[in-house]
Amino acid sequence: MSAHGDHTVERLAFWGIPLSFGVMGLKLVAWYVTGSVALLSDGLESTVNVVAAFIAYFVIRYAKRPPDEDHQFGHYKAEYISAVLEGVLIVVAALLIIQEAVGALRAPQLLEAPVLGLAINAAAGVINAVWATILIRVGKTHRSVALTADGHHIMSDVVTSxxxxxxxVGAVATGYAILDPVLAILVALNILYQGWKVISHSVSGLMDRAIEPEEEEALKKAIADNAMGSLGAHGLKSRRAGPAAFIDFxxxxxxxxxxxxxxxxxxRLEDAIGKVVAGAVTNIHVEPESEKAHGVRIAVERKAK
Known part of the structure; x- marks a missing residue:
């Protein structure tokens, strides 16, 4: 990730803190004026957004620290830890929502001031939608796992809202008050699913998952096209750690x-690889032709004279 990318990601993570407080405040006001347990569930999920915003900001700051004596490959994986924590918080929020909704099923009540409450909640949803889109786009561009996870979490909040x-609106129109707690339970199930996705993706990163297949194909082509003078390459291995991709062959x-x-x-190879694999940190072991090759061999492109 470039210095400019570092600054952009950190700046967005910082502004996510006051924005998450603002959205949470709007949703809790919407719940207060209506008494809706579904709106309360939406507000509870936003409290998780606040905690997640703090975690993302401090972890992103830590992850961009340069390598040191104790962390010689950098601190990139801290972002995966942030994403795992966020996934756990999402699950906790879903369980709290289910607890509230089950209690409300016993004595469902019609909403008070429904128009005002729904208007406030809708405004909060629009703010979240715009912010989530920005976070996901910038997170993917700069390969920030924490920022992307935060964006997907907020986007799940938008779907919930x-x-x-x-x-x-259906509950108010039909007069069926039970739709309110039933809806809250459906919201909670969706939140549980989103939490599972965030956790599984982050754990995959912690387990040193290889770069994406399309990146690997581009990597092999870059090696084949730029290894002139050598006899070939083999033993290609890769792992992704946030914005960095460690490549060995x-x-x-x-x-x-x-x-x-x-x-x-x-x-020449390092320069070529850096152009096709974002954040590439390449380690090349040079060996004479007498050595026995291991792994898939990559043939060198022969240029016509």
Missing amino acids: AGVFVGL DLVVPAAMTVGEAHRICD
Whole structure:
């Protein structure tokens, strides 16, 4: 990630804190004026957004720290920890919502001041939709796992708010008060699903998942097209850690090739790889042709003279 990208991600994470407080305040006001348990459930999810915004901001600041003696590959994986924590908080919020909704099922009540409450909640939903879109777009562009997870979480909140709005309009129109707690339970189930997705994706990152298949194909082509002078490459391995992608492979060269010549090929390969794999940190092991190859061999593109 570039210095500009670092600044952009950190700045968005910071502004997510006051914005999440504002949206939570709007949703709780909507619940207060209506007494709706579905709107309360929507507001409870927003309290999780506040906690998640704080976590994301401080973790993003920590993750961008340069490598040190104790963390020689950098601090990138801190973002995955943030995303896991956010997923756990989402699940906790869903369980709290179910608890409130089950209690309301025993004595459902019609909404008070429904128009005002729904209007306030709708305004909060629009703010969240715009903000979530920005977070997801910037998070994917700069490969910030924490920012992207935060954006997806807020977008699930938007879906929740839309469902609550439609359902409560139906409850008011039909007079069926039980639709309110039933809707809250459906909202909670959706939140549980979103929490599971955030946790599973983050755990996958913590387990050193390889780069995406399309990135790997571009990587192999970059090696084949830019390893002229060598005899080929093999043993390609990769792992993604937030914005960084660690890439290792063996480069086979003629036994008589000098260190300087081999080094020039490696420099050319590192430059080419950096153009096709974002955040690439490349480690190339040079070995003579007499060594036994391991793993899939990548043939070198032969240029016509």
